[in-house]
Every structure is written in C-alpha cells, then in structure tokens.
Amino acid sequence: MTVSKTVEKSAEKPADAAKGRKDPPEGLPEALQLGELSEQLGYVLKRAQLKVFENFLRCMASLQLTPAQFSVLLLVEKNPGRNQTEVASTLGILRPNFVALLDNLESRDLCARIRSTNDRRSHILVLTDKGKAVLARAKKLVATKHESRLNELLGQANREALIGMLSKIANEF
Numbered sequence: 001m002t003v004s005k006t007v008e009k010s011a012e013k014p015a016d017a018a019k020g021r022k023d024p025p026e027g028l029p030e031a032l033q034l035g036e037l038s039e040q041l042g043y044v045l046k047r048a049q050l051k052v053f054e055n056f057l058r059c060m061a062s063l064q065l066t067p068a069q070f071s072v073l074l075l076v077e078k079n080p081g082r083n084q085t086e087v088a089s090t091l092g093i094l095r096p097n098f099v100a101l102l103d104n105l106e107s108r109d110l111c112a113r114i115r116s117t118n119d120r121r122s123h124i125l126v127l128t129d130k131g132k133a134v135l136a137r138a139k140k141l142v143a144t145k146h147e148s149r150l151n152e153l154l155g156q157a158n159r160e161a162l163i164g165m166l167s168k169i170a171n172e173f
Contacts, residue, residue, distance in 0.1 A: 052150070059145040063138050068093065068101055070142070073135045076111055076125045083122045084113065110134055
C-alpha cells in the first residue's frame with residue numbers, strides 16, 4: 001500500500017493564516033500535546049530527574065563526576081570498610097554496571113578496592129587521598145551551585161516536603 005501526500009496551496013495570505021493561532025518559532029515544530037501523560041506521576045518524576053541530572057552534570061563538569069559516581073564516593077566516605085556489594089545494593093546499581101563504575105573511579109585514583117581480611121572473595125572500598133580531595137570539592141559545588149538552585153526554586157519547606165514524599169515512594173511503594 002502506498003500513501004502519497006498532497007500539499008494544497010492555500011489562497012490565504014501567510015499573515016492571514018497566522019491570525020488567531022500561535023505558531024512555533026520559524027523552523028521549530030509545534031510541541032506535542034501530552035494529554036494524560038502530563039498527569040502521570042512516573043512521567044513527571046522522570047522529567048524532573050532528567051532536569052536535575054542535567055544541572056548536576058553542568059555543576060560537576062570540572063570534576064567530571066556523574067550523580068552515580070558522586071553517590072558512591074559519598075557512601076564510601078561515610079561507610080569506611082564496607083564492601084562493594086553493599087554499596088551497589090544500597091544505590092540500586094546492578095553488579096556489572098557497578099564494576100564498570102568502580103573501574104572508572106579506580107583508574108582516576110579516586111577510590112581503591114582492597115581484599116577483605118574477613119572474606120577473601122570480597123573487596124572493601126576506600127577513598128584515596130585524591131578521592132577525598134575531589135569529594136570535598138564536589139560537595140562544595142553541589143551545595144553552592146546545584147542544591148542551592150533547587151532550594152531557590154522550591155523553597156525550604158517544599159524541598160523538605162518533596163524529599164519526604166519521594167522517600168516514602170522509594171521506601172514503601
């Protein structure tokens with residue numbers, strides 16, 4: 001089956017055709033209508049996550065840290081001597097993905113895997129001196145550029161309420 005399109009030329013002048021409607025700027029297509037999708041919590045959460053991650057990556061550009069890498073460094077700092085399985089599980093990162101993430105952090109000398117003395121099959125994670133320094137810089141950037149922007153947008157009360165609601169979903173859903 002073949003479908004052909006025919007474009008009809010309107011006798012209407014371009015200026016007359018534009019009256020009464022908002023056309024997108026020249027060269028840009030009209031935005032899609034989202035319908036019920038705009039009311040779906042999962043969709044709105046994902047869109048918000050993408051925007052937050054984009055901002056995080058801009059703030060961390062000088063350190064070349066992703067949200068996942070930053071999270072790993074924070075957990076390792078706060079939980080010295082814990083093994084990589086525990087850290088991956090806490091962050092919800094699949095084992096193969098976590099190994100690749102650790103390989104990257106190790107190649108940059110930000111953290112190290114040390115064979116556990118209790119279980120030779122297991123590795124504990126530690127921050128290197130360079131990792132501690134990079135994490136300290138990252139924390140400052142997150143606080144002054146990333147989180148401060150979110151706080152400015154939401155306000156403290158809304159921020160706390162949102163964290164509470166999202167934590168409830170994460171822990172109970």
